[in-house]
Amino acid sequence: MNTYEQLPTAQESALAKLCSQELAAVIETKLDVQSLSLSSPDGQLKQVEIPVSALRLMVNLLTELGEGNTVKLVPIHAELTTQEAADLLNVSRPTVIKLLDDGTVPFHRVGNRRKVRFNDIRQYQNQLEQKRLKALNELSKMDQELGLGY
Structure with a gap:
């Protein structure tokens, strides 16, 4: 079975729900690009520039996972x-x-x-x-x- 076809576990759903709320709270919707800080596996902070449209998509994806749904991304021209x-x-x-x-x-x-x-x-x-x-x-x-x- 492909990973996108598997239902998220209860733990994954709870984490996704929390992440969607946290991410939604920090998105600057008036910007085109937003800077995020991420920790690399070695503990270093990395600044990443991400289009706000992609951040909104991530919030939607995390919200669906938080509700226990599976998600499959399909490109519009697919x-x-x-x-x-x-x-x-x-x-x-x-x-x-x-x-x-x-x-x-x-x-x-x-x-x-x-x-x-x-x-x-x-x-x-x-x-x-x-x-x-x-x-x-x-x-x-x-x-x-x-x-x-x-």
Whole structure:
């Protein structure tokens, strides 16, 4: 099993939660780059310049680990297999293949394998979310019109 697929231990989660809180407290969000001091294995302090955007990403990553979740980083321009796309969408691989074959999500072939861009999967997820929100708003409006609202 790959390390990113393993759930963090209770001890790792607790440490990650503490680290995310500590790191979030020192991030200067108005800066582009921030300097951090780290101790090397031989005890020397090292100054490291880190983009603030990377520090925010670290806080998000540590927060997820602190909640006991696994984390997998996927570059935005990454190409995914149908199984990886299915895992991200939390659906079966045959469901993803149907989305591809129906033209709902674009793909291309590399040899005999379908490849899906991460951005296209994220766009599909965003479209689903918008449809869900629209349906919820319509249901809420109907509830109000019928006097069923809270």
